[in-house]
Amino acid sequence: MKKKWLLLLLSGLMLVTIGCTKNEQKESVQAPALVVGMELAYPPFETKDAKDNPSGVSVDLSKDLASYLGRPVSIVNTNWDGLIPSLQTGKIDVVISSMTITAERGEVIDFSIPYAHSYLALLVNKQSKVQTNDDLNKEGIVVDVKKGTTGYVYAKKYLTNAQVNALSSENACVTEVTQGRADAFIYDQLTIYRQSQVNEDTTRAILIPFQNSENWGMAVKKGNTDLLHSIDAFIVDYQKNGGFERLTQKYLAKEKQTFDTLGFPWFFSTEQK
Structure with a gap:
C-alpha cells in the first residue's frame, strides 16, 4: 500500500515538474523587439530626459505601438540622414521620427496613414x-x-x-x-x-501657415505590408481611444491652447485645411 502511494506521489510530482517546465518555456519565448529608429534631437517629440533616456511624444507613441503589437520596444537613436538607410538594411523595423510623408521618400520606403499634420x-x-x-x-x-x-x-x-x-x-x-x-x-x-x-x-x-499641411507618418521597409497594416490599425485605434489627446496633455498642452487661441488647426487633428 505504501509503495502504491509512493508511486502516485512521484507521478504527481513529475506532472507538476513537466507542467512548470512547459510554462517556463512559454514565458521564455518572447516576441522580438520592435526596433524603432528616431533622431533624439527634436524636443518635445524625440529627445532625452535628464538621465539620458529616450523621451518625448514619439517615444511614448513607440511604446504604445509596441504594446499594441504585443512586443517589447527598442529605440535606436539614429542621425536623420541615416533613418531611411537603416530601414532599407533592416537595422530598424520602423521610423517614428516626425517624418513628413513625401512622394520622393515614398519611392524607397512605405508610409503609414498620417498620424499628425504640420505647417x-x-x-x-x-x-x-x-x-x-x-x-x-x-x-x-x-x-x-x-x-x-x-x-x-x-x-x-x-x-x-x-x-x-x-x-x-x-x-x-x-x-x-x-x-x-x-x-x-x-x-x-x-x-x-x-x-x-x-x-x-x-x-x-x-506662425501663419504659408503652405498646405504636411502629413507625418510612420515608415517601414518597402514591401513590409504586414507590419504596415498593423501600424495603420494601431493609429486608427489610438485616435479613436484618445491616445493623441493624452500625448497632447502630457507634452503639448500650452501649444494646444495657443493654437486654439490663434485659430490654427491642431497638430493631431483629423480635419486639416
Missing part, C-alpha cells in the same frame, strides 16, 4: 525686416534650413533670390537666427513656437 512657419530675428514668407525671396535675405527637411525643399524651390544655408541641426539654425547671422529659420509650427518662447529676447515667430 511650415518662420523663426525670425527681431531686427530683421522679414514680416511674412513673401519677404524671404529677396537678395540680402539669409534663410537657414535643416538639411533633408521639407523646409529645405521649400527654400530650394521658392527662395532662389535669397541666400539659403542648409545646416545639419535644428539648434544650429536657431543659433544663427538668435545671433543675427540669419534672418529666418524655416521649420514646423510647433518647433518654431517653442523656440520663440525660449528665445523671446532675440526672435519672433511667424
Whole structure:
C-alpha cells in the first residue's frame, strides 16, 4: 500500500515538474523587439530626459505601438540622414521620427496613414525686416534650413533670390537666427513656437501657415505590408481611444491652447485645411 502511494506521489510530482517546465518555456519565448529608429534631437517629440533616456511624444507613441503589437520596444537613436538607410538594411523595423510623408521618400520606403499634420512657419530675428514668407525671396535675405527637411525643399524651390544655408541641426539654425547671422529659420509650427518662447529676447515667430499641411507618418521597409497594416490599425485605434489627446496633455498642452487661441488647426487633428 505504501509503495502504491509512493508511486502516485512521484507521478504527481513529475506532472507538476513537466507542467512548470512547459510554462517556463512559454514565458521564455518572447516576441522580438520592435526596433524603432528616431533622431533624439527634436524636443518635445524625440529627445532625452535628464538621465539620458529616450523621451518625448514619439517615444511614448513607440511604446504604445509596441504594446499594441504585443512586443517589447527598442529605440535606436539614429542621425536623420541615416533613418531611411537603416530601414532599407533592416537595422530598424520602423521610423517614428516626425517624418513628413513625401512622394520622393515614398519611392524607397512605405508610409503609414498620417498620424499628425504640420505647417511650415518662420523663426525670425527681431531686427530683421522679414514680416511674412513673401519677404524671404529677396537678395540680402539669409534663410537657414535643416538639411533633408521639407523646409529645405521649400527654400530650394521658392527662395532662389535669397541666400539659403542648409545646416545639419535644428539648434544650429536657431543659433544663427538668435545671433543675427540669419534672418529666418524655416521649420514646423510647433518647433518654431517653442523656440520663440525660449528665445523671446532675440526672435519672433511667424506662425501663419504659408503652405498646405504636411502629413507625418510612420515608415517601414518597402514591401513590409504586414507590419504596415498593423501600424495603420494601431493609429486608427489610438485616435479613436484618445491616445493623441493624452500625448497632447502630457507634452503639448500650452501649444494646444495657443493654437486654439490663434485659430490654427491642431497638430493631431483629423480635419486639416
